Amino acid sequence: DVKVTQSSRYLVKRTGEKVFLECVQDMDHENMFWYRQDPGLGLRLIYFSYDVKMKEKGDIPEGYSVSREKKERFSLILESASTNQTSMYLCASSPPGMVAGSNQPQHFGDGTRLSIL
């Protein structure tokens, strides 16, 4: 069973702080993703990575950066946190293509609810 683990379930930080959100997956998946979920807006892709040290911008990368030094770990960094970055952050992982016998492209962690005060 795929396990995607996000280091914190709840986090409270102050405006201007540098914030790190960590995600680890145990399935040796090549792809990893960071989304944020806001009411009415669904899941919006911030960044994704298709290999170690590789990263691509998603739909809303502004104010964020990422790091993927090891295959199993994908970190999201808020360089200088702002109140509009208060949100639920979701990490996901997937293999590069559809796997025979699998009907689920992406597996999600439980999310980190981040509040910026």
Place this chain on the structure above:
Amino acid sequence: DQQVKQNSPSLSVQEGRISILNCDYTNSMFDYFLWYKKYPAEGPTFLISISSIKDKNEDGRFTVFLNKSAKHLSLHIVPSQPGDSAVYFCAARSWDAGNMLTFGGGTRLMVKP
């Protein structure tokens, strides 16, 4: 420009009745569609999927219908149970985009006892 839309932000249904959640898409390259279910303070969990070569897929109380000509899919839950109360996200995958998914805005389903 939203390629996947869920036009109903919320839906309220009586326990035992049918819940119908709708999703529309615009991208003709989408070849695989999924529904994820999300409880508060948890990550989305996969519910059911359908390939574009099919028009129906059933799994227990959950059935997904795909109408390619209308670019519309729907999720039917019969009978609805209070434990089904959650936010449901429709997602779509393009055949040329690996496992990248495009998500709709979600529909909050409330099943009343």
